[in-house]
Amino acid sequence: MNKRLITLILAAALALLPVLSSCEREIPDETADTPADTAAVTDETAPAAPAEGIEALGQTFSRPLDGDAQAVVRKAGSRDKLLAAAEEYLSSLSADGWTLLDSRESGRLTFYCLSKDYTALHITVDKTAKTLRVVTDSAKRNVYTIDDKTRYTGTAELIQLANDHSTSDVGMGYVILLRDGTFAVIDGGHDCDADADLIWSVLKEKSRAEKPKISLWILSHAHGDHTGAFVRFASKYADKTELGALCANDARVFTPVNNEKQRTGNEALKKFTGALRLAPQTGDRITVGGVEFEFLYTCADYYPATPGCLNDTAMVFRVSAEKSALFLTDIQTDAAAFLAGMYGERLKSDIVQLAHHGYANGASDSVYGFVSADVCLWPSSSSLYENYKNKGPAATAAKSAKQVYLAADGNVSIPLD
Numbered sequence: 404m405n406k407r408l409i410t411l412i413l414a415a416a417l418a419l420l421p422v423l424s425s426c427e428r429e430i431p432d433e434t435a436d437t438p439a440d441t442a443a444v445t446d447e448t449a450p451a452a453p454a455e456g457i458e459a460l461g462q463t464f465s466r467p468l469d470g471d472a473q474a475v476v477r478k479a480g481s482r483d484k485l486l487a488a489a490e491e492y493l494s495s496l497s498a499d500g501w502t503l504l505d506s507r508e509s510g511r512l513t514f515y516c517l518s519k520d521y522t523a524l525h526i527t528v529d530k531t532a533k534t535l536r537v538v539t540d541s542a543k544r545n546v547y548t549i550d551d552k553t554r555y556t557g558t559a560e561l562i563q564l565a566n567d568h569s570t571s572d573v574g575m576g577y578v579i580l581l582r583d584g585t586f587a588v589i590d591g592g593h594d595c596d597a598d599a600d601l602i603w604s605v606l607k608e609k610s611r612a613e614k615p616k617i618s619l620w621i622l623s624h625a626h627g628d629h630t631g632a633f634v635r636f637a638s639k640y641a642d643k644t645e646l647g648a649l650c651a652n653d654a655r656v657f658t659p660v661n662n663e664k665q666r667t668g669n670e671a672l673k674k675f676t677g678a679l680r681l682a683p684q685t686g687d688r689i690t691v692g693g694v695e696f697e698f699l700y701t702c703a704d705y706y707p708a709t710p711g712c713l714n715d716t717a718m719v720f721r722v723s724a725e726k727s728a729l730f731l732t733d734i735q736t737d738a739a740a741f742l743a744g745m746y747g748e749r750l751k752s753d754i755v756q757l758a759h760h761g762y763a764n765g766a767s768d769s770v771y772g773f774v775s776a777d778v779c780l781w782p783s784s785s786s787l788y789e790n791y792k793n794k795g796p797a798a799t800a801a802k803s804a805k806q807v808y809l810a811a812d813g814n815v816s817i818p819l820d
Contacts, residue, residue, distance in 0.1 A: 473538070473539045474537065475537045476535070478534050479534070482530055482533055485530065485534070485535060488535060489513075489535055493515065493526075501524065502517060503516075503517050504518060505687075509746065509749055510749050512528065512745055514527055515527075521542050522542055524537065524539055525687070527686055536704075538703050554693070555581075555583050557580075557582045557611075558819075559692075559820050560580040560816055561577060561580075561817045561818075562580070562814055562815070562817075563808055564601055564602065565810055566597075567595055567601075568785075568810075570593075572787040573760045573787070574593050574629075574782070575591075575628065575629055575733075575760065575782040576588070576592040577590070580609050581694050582692050582820070583692040583693055584610070585616040585617070585647075585692045586609070586616065587621065587692070588621070589623070590623055591630075591631070591632025592631065592632040593627065593635075595635060599635035599639050599640065602632060617647065619647060619648055619691050619696065620633060620648070622649065622668065623730070626713060629733070633649070637671035638674070641675050645675070646678040647679065648679040648681050650680075651682065652682050652702060652703075683720075684701055685701050685704055686698065694722060694723065694819070695722070696720055697720060698718060698719075699750075700734070702716035704738075712737075714738075719732060719738070719742060721752060725819060726819045726820070728752060728819065729774055729776070730756045731757065731759075731766050732756070733765070735758070735759060735764050735766070739770045742770055743769040752774050753777055754778040755771070755774045755778070756780045756782065757779055757801065760781075762787075762795065763795025768799060771799065775803075776804060778817065779801045779804040780807075781807060782810045783810060788811065
Protein backbone atom coordinates (compact mmCIF):
# COMPACT_ATOMS: atom_id res chain seq x y z
CA MET A 404 0.00 0.00 0.00
CA ASN A 405 1.26 3.49 -0.88
CA LYS A 406 2.36 4.91 2.49
CA ARG A 407 2.25 8.49 1.24
CA LEU A 408 -1.40 8.08 0.22
CA ILE A 409 -2.37 6.60 3.56
CA THR A 410 -0.57 9.45 5.36
CA LEU A 411 -2.46 12.03 3.29
CA ILE A 412 -5.81 10.34 3.97
CA LEU A 413 -5.07 10.11 7.68
CA ALA A 414 -4.08 13.76 7.81
CA ALA A 415 -7.29 14.78 6.09
CA ALA A 416 -9.34 12.56 8.36
CA LEU A 417 -7.76 13.94 11.53
CA ALA A 418 -8.47 17.46 10.36
CA LEU A 419 -12.15 16.57 10.03
CA LEU A 420 -12.56 14.63 13.27
CA PRO A 421 -14.18 16.68 16.02
CA VAL A 422 -12.30 17.06 19.28
CA LEU A 423 -14.59 15.63 21.91
CA SER A 424 -14.01 15.74 25.64
CA SER A 425 -15.42 12.22 25.88
CA CYS A 426 -12.88 11.03 23.29
CA GLU A 427 -15.75 9.46 21.35
CA ARG A 428 -16.76 10.17 17.78
CA GLU A 429 -20.12 11.87 17.59
CA ILE A 430 -22.71 9.91 15.60
CA PRO A 431 -25.45 11.85 13.76
CA ASP A 432 -28.93 11.18 15.14
CA GLU A 433 -30.49 10.35 11.81
CA THR A 434 -33.77 9.22 13.31
CA ALA A 435 -35.90 10.24 16.24
CA ASP A 436 -37.03 6.65 16.78
CA THR A 437 -36.03 4.44 19.68
CA PRO A 438 -32.29 3.78 20.20
CA ALA A 439 -32.69 0.31 18.73
CA ASP A 440 -33.82 1.72 15.38
CA THR A 441 -31.36 2.85 12.72
CA ALA A 442 -31.43 4.26 9.21
CA ALA A 443 -31.23 1.75 6.41
CA VAL A 444 -28.18 1.37 4.21
CA THR A 445 -29.21 1.85 0.59
CA ASP A 446 -27.53 1.57 -2.80
CA GLU A 447 -27.09 5.34 -2.69
CA THR A 448 -25.25 5.31 0.64
CA ALA A 449 -23.07 2.27 -0.13
CA PRO A 450 -20.25 3.05 -2.62
CA ALA A 451 -19.42 0.26 -5.01
CA ALA A 452 -16.22 -1.68 -4.41
CA PRO A 453 -13.57 -1.25 -7.12
CA ALA A 454 -14.27 -3.28 -10.23
CA GLU A 455 -11.34 -2.44 -12.48
CA GLY A 456 -8.91 -5.35 -12.83
CA ILE A 457 -10.43 -7.66 -10.19
CA GLU A 458 -13.36 -10.04 -10.38
CA ALA A 459 -16.41 -10.08 -8.11
CA LEU A 460 -16.91 -13.05 -5.80
CA GLY A 461 -20.29 -11.66 -4.81
CA GLN A 462 -22.26 -8.46 -5.07
CA THR A 463 -24.48 -8.27 -1.99
CA PHE A 464 -24.56 -9.81 1.44
CA SER A 465 -27.52 -9.53 3.75
CA ARG A 466 -26.31 -10.01 7.29
CA PRO A 467 -29.85 -9.94 8.54
CA LEU A 468 -29.37 -7.33 11.24
CA ASP A 469 -32.38 -5.34 10.03
CA GLY A 470 -31.57 -6.73 6.58
CA ASP A 471 -29.70 -3.60 5.51
CA ALA A 472 -26.00 -4.34 5.97
CA GLN A 473 -24.24 -5.08 2.71
CA ALA A 474 -20.97 -6.68 1.69
CA VAL A 475 -18.99 -6.94 -1.51
CA VAL A 476 -15.98 -9.21 -1.98
CA ARG A 477 -13.63 -8.97 -4.95
CA LYS A 478 -10.63 -11.13 -5.75
CA ALA A 479 -7.57 -10.01 -7.67
CA GLY A 480 -5.44 -12.14 -9.93
CA SER A 481 -2.28 -10.94 -8.19
CA ARG A 482 -1.19 -9.11 -5.08
CA ASP A 483 -0.07 -6.11 -7.14
CA LYS A 484 -3.50 -5.79 -8.76
CA LEU A 485 -5.14 -6.03 -5.33
CA LEU A 486 -3.00 -3.29 -3.82
CA ALA A 487 -3.47 -1.05 -6.84
CA ALA A 488 -7.25 -1.48 -6.71
CA ALA A 489 -7.35 -0.83 -2.97
CA GLU A 490 -5.22 2.30 -3.35
CA GLU A 491 -7.47 3.63 -6.09
CA TYR A 492 -10.59 2.85 -4.04
CA LEU A 493 -9.30 4.63 -0.92
CA SER A 494 -8.28 7.62 -2.98
CA SER A 495 -11.75 7.84 -4.56
CA LEU A 496 -13.41 7.59 -1.13
CA SER A 497 -11.25 10.41 0.24
CA ALA A 498 -12.11 12.60 -2.75
CA ASP A 499 -15.79 11.84 -2.21
CA GLY A 500 -15.73 13.13 1.37
CA TRP A 501 -15.37 9.91 3.38
CA THR A 502 -13.62 10.33 6.76
CA LEU A 503 -11.03 7.74 7.77
CA LEU A 504 -11.56 6.69 11.40
CA ASP A 505 -9.01 3.92 11.68
CA SER A 506 -6.29 2.26 9.60
CA ARG A 507 -4.00 -0.53 10.72
CA GLU A 508 -2.22 -3.69 9.63
CA SER A 509 -2.45 -7.06 11.33
CA GLY A 510 -0.38 -9.69 9.58
CA ARG A 511 -1.72 -10.37 6.11
CA LEU A 512 -4.72 -8.06 6.72
CA THR A 513 -5.09 -4.30 6.49
CA PHE A 514 -8.22 -2.77 8.02
CA TYR A 515 -9.87 0.57 7.29
CA CYS A 516 -12.97 2.09 8.81
CA LEU A 517 -14.51 5.19 7.23
CA SER A 518 -17.73 7.15 7.66
CA LYS A 519 -19.82 9.62 5.73
CA ASP A 520 -23.15 11.04 6.84
CA TYR A 521 -25.09 8.07 8.21
CA THR A 522 -23.00 5.27 6.72
CA ALA A 523 -19.97 3.35 7.97
CA LEU A 524 -17.61 1.50 5.66
CA HIS A 525 -15.41 -1.40 6.81
CA ILE A 526 -12.67 -2.42 4.37
CA THR A 527 -10.41 -5.45 4.72
CA VAL A 528 -7.51 -6.02 2.33
CA ASP A 529 -6.24 -9.61 2.54
CA LYS A 530 -2.85 -9.76 0.85
CA THR A 531 -2.63 -13.56 1.00
CA ALA A 532 -6.12 -14.40 -0.27
CA LYS A 533 -5.83 -11.41 -2.65
CA THR A 534 -9.32 -10.22 -1.71
CA LEU A 535 -10.84 -6.86 -0.91
CA ARG A 536 -13.91 -7.06 1.37
CA VAL A 537 -16.20 -4.07 1.89
CA VAL A 538 -18.96 -4.17 4.52
CA THR A 539 -21.38 -1.25 4.68
CA ASP A 540 -23.62 -0.53 7.66
CA SER A 541 -25.38 2.29 9.45
CA ALA A 542 -22.94 4.68 11.16
CA LYS A 543 -25.23 4.75 14.17
CA ARG A 544 -24.20 1.15 14.89
CA ASN A 545 -20.50 1.99 14.58
CA VAL A 546 -19.27 4.10 17.51
CA TYR A 547 -15.50 4.38 17.35
CA THR A 548 -13.58 5.52 20.41
CA ILE A 549 -10.07 6.97 20.57
CA ASP A 550 -9.72 6.74 24.31
CA ASP A 551 -6.48 7.36 26.21
CA LYS A 552 -6.19 4.16 28.22
CA THR A 553 -3.60 5.66 30.59
CA ARG A 554 -5.86 8.36 32.03
CA TYR A 555 -7.74 6.07 34.45
CA THR A 556 -6.57 5.33 37.98
CA GLY A 557 -8.59 2.17 38.49
CA THR A 558 -7.57 -1.36 37.53
CA ALA A 559 -9.34 -3.78 35.20
CA GLU A 560 -10.61 -7.14 36.37
CA LEU A 561 -12.20 -10.13 34.61
CA ILE A 562 -14.83 -12.21 36.44
CA GLN A 563 -15.91 -15.61 35.12
CA LEU A 564 -19.46 -16.29 36.29
CA ALA A 565 -20.63 -19.56 37.82
CA ASN A 566 -23.71 -19.86 35.62
CA ASP A 567 -26.66 -22.01 36.59
CA HIS A 568 -26.02 -25.52 35.26
CA SER A 569 -28.92 -27.21 37.04
CA THR A 570 -30.77 -27.82 33.76
CA SER A 571 -27.99 -27.46 31.18
CA ASP A 572 -24.28 -28.20 30.88
CA VAL A 573 -23.72 -25.00 28.91
CA GLY A 574 -24.22 -21.28 29.42
CA MET A 575 -21.52 -18.61 29.49
CA GLY A 576 -21.11 -15.27 31.23
CA TYR A 577 -18.32 -12.83 32.06
CA VAL A 578 -18.22 -9.43 33.74
CA ILE A 579 -15.28 -7.06 33.24
CA LEU A 580 -14.66 -4.27 35.70
CA LEU A 581 -13.24 -1.48 33.55
CA ARG A 582 -10.60 0.98 34.66
CA ASP A 583 -13.13 3.79 35.05
CA GLY A 584 -15.29 1.77 37.45
CA THR A 585 -17.97 0.88 34.87
CA PHE A 586 -18.52 -2.59 33.46
CA ALA A 587 -18.64 -4.70 30.33
CA VAL A 588 -20.70 -7.90 30.24
CA ILE A 589 -20.03 -10.74 27.80
CA ASP A 590 -23.07 -12.90 27.01
CA GLY A 591 -24.38 -13.80 30.49
CA GLY A 592 -26.06 -17.18 30.36
CA HIS A 593 -29.63 -18.44 30.21
CA ASP A 594 -32.96 -16.62 30.42
CA CYS A 595 -33.38 -17.50 34.09
CA ASP A 596 -33.43 -15.69 37.41
CA ALA A 597 -30.28 -17.41 38.63
CA ASP A 598 -28.05 -16.10 35.85
CA ALA A 599 -29.56 -12.59 35.82
CA ASP A 600 -29.30 -12.34 39.60
CA LEU A 601 -25.70 -13.51 39.46
CA ILE A 602 -24.75 -10.69 37.09
CA TRP A 603 -26.54 -8.17 39.32
CA SER A 604 -24.78 -9.41 42.46
CA VAL A 605 -21.35 -9.01 40.84
CA LEU A 606 -22.20 -5.50 39.62
CA LYS A 607 -23.37 -4.44 43.08
CA GLU A 608 -20.32 -5.94 44.76
CA LYS A 609 -17.80 -4.32 42.40
CA SER A 610 -19.53 -1.03 41.57
CA ARG A 611 -18.12 2.27 42.81
CA ALA A 612 -21.47 3.95 42.11
CA GLU A 613 -24.91 3.48 43.61
CA LYS A 614 -26.32 2.73 40.15
CA PRO A 615 -23.91 0.46 38.27
CA LYS A 616 -23.16 1.40 34.67
CA ILE A 617 -22.65 -1.30 32.04
CA SER A 618 -20.74 0.57 29.34
CA LEU A 619 -20.85 -2.35 26.91
CA TRP A 620 -22.83 -5.60 26.80
CA ILE A 621 -21.60 -8.00 24.11
CA LEU A 622 -23.79 -10.80 22.78
CA SER A 623 -21.52 -13.11 20.80
CA HIS A 624 -24.21 -15.00 18.87
CA ALA A 625 -27.86 -15.97 18.98
CA HIS A 626 -27.89 -19.12 21.10
CA GLY A 627 -30.10 -18.82 24.18
CA ASP A 628 -27.45 -19.96 26.66
CA HIS A 629 -25.52 -16.80 25.68
CA THR A 630 -28.28 -14.24 25.07
CA GLY A 631 -30.96 -15.30 27.53
CA ALA A 632 -29.49 -13.66 30.62
CA PHE A 633 -29.55 -10.26 28.91
CA VAL A 634 -33.30 -10.62 28.33
CA ARG A 635 -33.98 -11.68 31.94
CA PHE A 636 -31.62 -9.05 33.37
CA ALA A 637 -33.39 -6.33 31.37
CA SER A 638 -36.76 -7.37 32.76
CA LYS A 639 -35.49 -7.37 36.36
CA TYR A 640 -32.75 -4.76 36.62
CA ALA A 641 -33.02 -2.24 33.77
CA ASP A 642 -34.31 0.41 36.19
CA LYS A 643 -31.41 -0.23 38.59
CA THR A 644 -28.58 -0.04 36.03
CA GLU A 645 -27.44 2.11 33.13
CA LEU A 646 -26.51 0.53 29.79
CA GLY A 647 -24.32 2.40 27.32
CA ALA A 648 -24.52 0.04 24.35
CA LEU A 649 -25.50 -3.48 23.35
CA CYS A 650 -22.95 -4.94 20.95
CA ALA A 651 -24.02 -7.73 18.57
CA ASN A 652 -23.30 -8.63 14.97
CA ASP A 653 -25.55 -11.62 14.32
CA ALA A 654 -29.00 -10.73 13.09
CA ARG A 655 -30.84 -13.43 14.93
CA VAL A 656 -30.15 -11.81 18.29
CA PHE A 657 -32.73 -9.25 17.15
CA THR A 658 -35.14 -11.49 15.24
CA PRO A 659 -38.61 -12.13 16.74
CA VAL A 660 -39.20 -15.76 17.60
CA ASN A 661 -42.28 -17.71 18.59
CA ASN A 662 -40.79 -19.16 21.76
CA GLU A 663 -41.53 -16.74 24.61
CA LYS A 664 -38.47 -18.00 26.50
CA GLN A 665 -36.30 -16.44 23.78
CA ARG A 666 -37.78 -12.94 23.69
CA THR A 667 -36.12 -10.59 21.27
CA GLY A 668 -32.99 -8.60 22.01
CA ASN A 669 -34.70 -5.50 20.67
CA GLU A 670 -37.51 -5.64 23.21
CA ALA A 671 -35.03 -6.14 26.04
CA LEU A 672 -32.80 -3.31 24.80
CA LYS A 673 -35.70 -0.85 24.81
CA LYS A 674 -35.95 -1.24 28.59
CA PHE A 675 -32.62 0.62 28.93
CA THR A 676 -33.20 4.31 28.31
CA GLY A 677 -30.80 5.78 25.77
CA ALA A 678 -28.78 2.61 25.13
CA LEU A 679 -27.14 2.30 21.71
CA ARG A 680 -27.00 -0.82 19.58
CA LEU A 681 -23.64 -1.47 17.94
CA ALA A 682 -22.76 -3.98 15.22
CA PRO A 683 -18.96 -4.42 15.12
CA GLN A 684 -17.21 -5.70 12.04
CA THR A 685 -13.90 -7.53 11.80
CA GLY A 686 -11.05 -5.11 12.47
CA ASP A 687 -13.10 -2.75 14.64
CA ARG A 688 -11.70 -1.52 17.94
CA ILE A 689 -13.77 -0.03 20.75
CA THR A 690 -12.00 1.43 23.76
CA VAL A 691 -14.26 2.02 26.72
CA GLY A 692 -13.34 2.70 30.34
CA GLY A 693 -9.66 2.39 29.52
CA VAL A 694 -9.97 -1.17 28.12
CA GLU A 695 -9.80 -2.09 24.43
CA PHE A 696 -12.17 -4.51 22.68
CA GLU A 697 -10.75 -5.69 19.36
CA PHE A 698 -13.05 -7.67 17.06
CA LEU A 699 -11.13 -10.35 15.17
CA TYR A 700 -13.87 -12.36 13.48
CA THR A 701 -17.56 -11.92 12.59
CA CYS A 702 -19.96 -13.88 10.42
CA ALA A 703 -19.34 -11.49 7.49
CA ASP A 704 -15.89 -13.06 7.11
CA TYR A 705 -17.58 -16.13 5.62
CA TYR A 706 -19.17 -14.30 2.72
CA PRO A 707 -19.79 -15.33 -0.04
CA ALA A 708 -19.89 -18.78 1.61
CA THR A 709 -22.46 -19.59 4.30
CA PRO A 710 -21.48 -20.77 7.80
CA GLY A 711 -22.24 -24.42 8.34
CA CYS A 712 -23.66 -23.90 11.83
CA LEU A 713 -24.84 -21.06 14.07
CA ASN A 714 -21.78 -21.41 16.33
CA ASP A 715 -19.54 -20.32 13.46
CA THR A 716 -21.43 -17.01 13.28
CA ALA A 717 -20.20 -16.16 16.79
CA MET A 718 -17.93 -13.13 17.17
CA VAL A 719 -14.35 -13.57 18.33
CA PHE A 720 -12.76 -10.63 20.16
CA ARG A 721 -9.86 -9.76 22.42
CA VAL A 722 -10.08 -7.64 25.57
CA SER A 723 -6.86 -5.83 26.46
CA ALA A 724 -5.59 -3.86 29.45
CA GLU A 725 -2.13 -4.76 30.77
CA LYS A 726 -3.11 -8.37 30.12
CA SER A 727 -5.15 -9.67 27.20
CA ALA A 728 -8.04 -12.14 27.16
CA LEU A 729 -9.20 -13.80 23.94
CA PHE A 730 -12.88 -14.80 23.78
CA LEU A 731 -13.44 -17.59 21.27
CA THR A 732 -17.12 -17.82 22.31
CA ASP A 733 -18.70 -20.81 20.53
CA ILE A 734 -16.70 -21.06 17.29
CA GLN A 735 -16.10 -24.49 15.82
CA THR A 736 -13.61 -25.80 13.30
CA ASP A 737 -14.61 -23.80 10.19
CA ALA A 738 -14.41 -20.40 11.91
CA ALA A 739 -11.21 -21.55 13.62
CA ALA A 740 -9.61 -22.15 10.23
CA PHE A 741 -10.44 -18.55 9.24
CA LEU A 742 -9.03 -17.24 12.50
CA ALA A 743 -5.75 -19.16 12.37
CA GLY A 744 -5.23 -18.29 8.71
CA MET A 745 -5.97 -14.59 9.14
CA TYR A 746 -3.90 -13.91 12.27
CA GLY A 747 -1.51 -16.74 13.13
CA GLU A 748 0.85 -15.70 15.91
CA ARG A 749 -1.03 -12.43 16.39
CA LEU A 750 -3.61 -14.45 18.31
CA LYS A 751 -1.17 -14.67 21.24
CA SER A 752 -3.02 -13.75 24.43
CA ASP A 753 -2.50 -14.16 28.18
CA ILE A 754 -5.94 -15.64 28.83
CA VAL A 755 -8.27 -17.65 26.58
CA GLN A 756 -11.91 -18.63 26.94
CA LEU A 757 -12.16 -22.18 25.66
CA ALA A 758 -14.41 -22.39 22.61
CA HIS A 759 -17.87 -23.96 22.68
CA HIS A 760 -17.74 -24.74 26.40
CA GLY A 761 -14.78 -27.05 25.93
CA TYR A 762 -16.53 -29.50 23.59
CA ALA A 763 -14.22 -31.44 21.28
CA ASN A 764 -15.56 -29.54 18.23
CA GLY A 765 -14.62 -26.12 19.60
CA ALA A 766 -11.91 -24.15 17.72
CA SER A 767 -8.75 -26.09 16.77
CA ASP A 768 -5.29 -27.13 17.96
CA SER A 769 -3.86 -24.57 15.53
CA VAL A 770 -5.77 -21.67 17.11
CA TYR A 771 -4.84 -22.68 20.65
CA GLY A 772 -1.24 -23.15 19.60
CA PHE A 773 -1.08 -19.58 18.30
CA VAL A 774 -2.88 -18.23 21.40
CA SER A 775 -0.54 -20.05 23.80
CA ALA A 776 -2.35 -18.74 26.89
CA ASP A 777 -1.20 -19.24 30.46
CA VAL A 778 -4.78 -19.14 31.76
CA CYS A 779 -7.77 -21.06 30.36
CA LEU A 780 -11.41 -20.28 31.19
CA TRP A 781 -13.72 -23.28 30.86
CA PRO A 782 -17.40 -22.15 30.80
CA SER A 783 -19.33 -25.34 31.50
CA SER A 784 -20.78 -27.68 34.10
CA SER A 785 -18.64 -30.14 36.04
CA SER A 786 -20.12 -33.09 34.15
CA LEU A 787 -19.25 -31.60 30.74
CA TYR A 788 -15.74 -30.90 31.96
CA GLU A 789 -15.32 -34.47 33.17
CA ASN A 790 -16.51 -35.81 29.82
CA TYR A 791 -14.17 -33.62 27.73
CA LYS A 792 -11.14 -32.87 29.88
CA ASN A 793 -9.16 -35.42 27.87
CA LYS A 794 -10.81 -34.92 24.44
CA GLY A 795 -10.27 -32.36 21.77
CA PRO A 796 -8.36 -29.09 21.27
CA ALA A 797 -9.68 -27.39 24.43
CA ALA A 798 -8.42 -30.23 26.59
CA THR A 799 -4.99 -30.01 24.97
CA ALA A 800 -4.88 -26.25 25.54
CA ALA A 801 -5.94 -26.65 29.16
CA LYS A 802 -3.19 -29.19 29.84
CA SER A 803 -0.61 -26.75 28.48
CA ALA A 804 -1.85 -23.83 30.59
CA LYS A 805 -0.58 -22.84 34.02
CA GLN A 806 -4.10 -22.35 35.37
CA VAL A 807 -7.58 -23.55 34.37
CA TYR A 808 -10.75 -22.09 35.87
CA LEU A 809 -13.99 -24.05 35.56
CA ALA A 810 -17.18 -21.98 35.74
CA ALA A 811 -18.96 -24.68 37.75
CA ASP A 812 -16.43 -24.24 40.56
CA GLY A 813 -17.72 -20.71 41.34
CA ASN A 814 -17.07 -17.12 40.37
CA VAL A 815 -13.39 -16.31 39.84
CA SER A 816 -11.76 -12.88 39.48
CA ILE A 817 -8.63 -12.44 37.37
CA PRO A 818 -6.72 -9.12 37.33
CA LEU A 819 -6.18 -7.63 33.87
CA ASP A 820 -3.81 -4.96 35.29
